Amino acid sequence: MSSTLSNVSKKVRKDKETSKSLDKLEEQLKNGEFHAGRGARKLSGTQTVYYMRAGNKARLFFKYSDKENGAVEVIGESNKDKEQQVIDNLKQNYE
């Protein structure tokens, strides 16, 4: 995760509910539960970035690993307030 996105992650995780929700999304992502929450989507304007959305504020951005087939890598975390900011950053750094 880039330093900018890492800072956003730290800030949004200050909210306990969001932090808990992000942890749950991460677990569901690892288990391949892409229908969890409001569902996973490919990020518009990219070819490789996807994101999962919790029922509440949390958004978890990920990409499939280049190294390991089927493995996923978390590349960003946000709430709805920071969602556009994180997406703008991801679009600059990922295809």
Next chain:
Amino acid sequence: MKVESITFLSDLKDVKDIFDDNIDVSVNLENGRNYVLVVGTPKNLLRLMENEKSDFLSPGDPIVIVKKITKEVIEETIQAYAEDDAYCLKFYSAELDTKTLDVLKDRSIARDKLLDDLIEKGQSIDIENYDLIDFNIDNL
């Protein structure tokens, strides 16, 4: 309030069933602020509950309900939600922690009390809500 731009955060072409889906929509208003809304269909609410194997939708942020997920319908919806100083758009996209909700409730209590006092004294209640941002409810 004027809508400056609407961005669909995932591609509409990825929507398999326009009557059964939800999507994040980013809205920029003329006040320079950005708001993200979740827009979904009634059928999708049922599917989300089925996914959760639950008889109710788990507690979460409000979803703006539309008949179908199309560019035209969503844009029309956003315009409607942006009316009246964008109250509904701001409400549906609000990122509020519990403490903030408590503060807002306290503010409502203080406002009500102030209005009661003014009415009782026969004074005008023609005041701006913004006058009630700073308040103290300890003595109510």
